[in-house]
Amino acid sequence: DAKTTQPNSMESNEEEPVHLPCNHSTISGTDYIHWYRQLPSQGPEYVIHGLTSNVNNRMASLAIAEDRKSSTLILHRATLRDAAVYYCILSVVNRDDKIIFGKGTRLHILP
């Protein structure tokens, strides 16, 4: 499985945008970029995923570099409830494919 690299932790102020980076220089052409997050004492939850184009949903935006070797998860207006560990994962979108987690980025939101 292709590897991703994320900062161990980041801090942001409440109500400000947050940009969470992810490097994936060995990404293959069939790999989708997924983001999951894990709130305290909960299982991971899906945030967003994309292949080549930037993606937006109600939770976040995903900006993908033109060469696909890096991506950025954007939380437009962070709240205290966004404090979590964010995982950037590469996977072929296949209903039976396994997801391998890296270490993720622990996001701290300052009130």
Place this chain on the structure above:
Amino acid sequence: SAVISQKPSRDICQRGTSLTIQCQVDSQVTMMFWYRQQPGQSLTLIATANQGSEATYESGFVIDKFPISRPNLTFSTLTVSNMSPEDSSIYLCSVWTSGRTDTQYFGPGTRLTVL
């Protein structure tokens, strides 16, 4: 979406005993996945369970230690056998579901403490 429940939500067990964790999904799924999350760590995939066949284990995990059953398309169990304190972890099951977005859903986890 999928609603996944796990039982028990937590347990404290003695060294050398075994615990069976149940995972129930509210829809039929082909594959179910079992993960372990040790304290302060990320998730590690234990095995993939396909209904009607033997589970596929990841490197470092063996069937004798983590036997898995998958009797139907909505249910699976993971047994942690002959437990030691190193098995103290959160165990999570997950499934893929289809819809507007194919995504993987996770159960709430079972927090296991081995004394």
